[in-house]
Amino acid sequence: MVCVANGVESTVTQATVVVIGAGQAGLSAAYHLLSRGFVSALTDSGSRTFVVLDREVAPGGAWQHRWSSLRMATVNGIFDLPGYPKPPIDECEASRDAVPRYFAAFEDNFRLPIFRPVHVAAVRAADANPDGDLIIETDRGRWRTRALINATGTWTNPLLPYYPGTETFLGRQLHTWQYTDAEQFTGQRVIIVGGGISAIQQLEEISRFATTVWYTRREPVFLTNEFRAETTGRAVVQKVAEDVEAGLPSGSIVSYSGLPWTSYALAARDRGVLRRRPMFTAIEPLGVRDADGSFTPADVILWATGFRPALAHLEPLHLHNEFGGIRMRGTQVAAEPRVQLVGFGPSQSTVGANRAGRAAVRETIARLDHLSPSLPVSN
Secondary structure, three states, X not given: OEEEEOOEEEEEEEEEEEEEOOOHHHHHHHHHHHHOOOEEOOOOOOOOEEEEEOOXXXXXXXXXXXXXXXXXXXXXXXXXXXXXXXXXXXXXXXXXHHHHHHHHHHHHHHOOOEEOOOOEEEEEEOOOOOOOOEEEEEEOEEEEEEEEEEOOOOOOOEOOOOOOOHHHOOOXXXXXXXXXXXXXXXXXXXXXEOOOHHHHHHHHHHOOOOEEEEEEOOOOOEOOOOOOHHHXXXXXXXXXXXXXXXXXXXXXHHHHHOEOXXXXXXXXXXXXXXXEEEOOOEEEOOEEEOOOOOEEEOOEEEEOOOEOOOOXXXXXXXXXXXXXXXXXXXXXXXXXXXXXXXXXXXXOOHHHHHHHHHHHHHHHHHHHHHHOOOOOOOO
């Protein structure tokens, strides 16, 4: 189909369902679409086609960008993709190698219609009809679809808090997503900010090569009992689900569950580096001003402050409410039933992402069957 916008012709490719993102949640959704009879929009036409748009140049989602020291033994759980059990895991292998290799094998085995690399700039309604199509604008053309399953995760949207004087700091500032290895900080004074799993792992690693000081906004809460997916995990997911169903912004899974006593947390504690300070009040050229008024010199500030859902491309749909959250019904956006969010809210974990992919496909098909059980994508 050819559309004319501002006097310029542009080709619009059609797909009944578009999945954005090829991480765990996106691959799960793709598998379930395939198993329900959907065919590739890249090679076929018909009433039930789909495509996965992925911004990465290769399989693996955000895993291919993790730091080299994040080994399979220390990642926070990798679950099998649907219909394709993961191979035996070498616990000493870097996760940024092992997981992308597994994802690539999954994609190849099921011959998934993944179009990459492509950057999705915006998703808009095609017209005023609330049951009409959506237009997806990318750097490699436009897509028209009846339903969207969004699986863009959080990795590309790091949270960087601002403190007075941030711009005056003469040293280096970086975020977790820019972290590669601990050796680069050898002999330096490194401030690590954040109370999550990544902050503690990086604190433990960097403290072996540098002088470290750890700051958090709140006193970290460590689990007194072992984290168990079938009990603790289920309760946490329920709490997160209650928040998103109420339209409230949800935090990370750890913010609900507390911190597990991982091997690196125990190592940091035993070596005496797991000593938290209250958050500093300002940043100065050569360090930070502590809450008690004292000064702590620093060469580096590492912001291990987490991520937020990467949803900027959905802003034209006005999904956020007055609380800054997105009200959900399961995986479906309550105010925009054409959109399913997976890897979001209660499905941030890998096991949750798998289940969300299946649920999103089920909800999408139910809506499509209700609207037009036997009709192709509308023109």
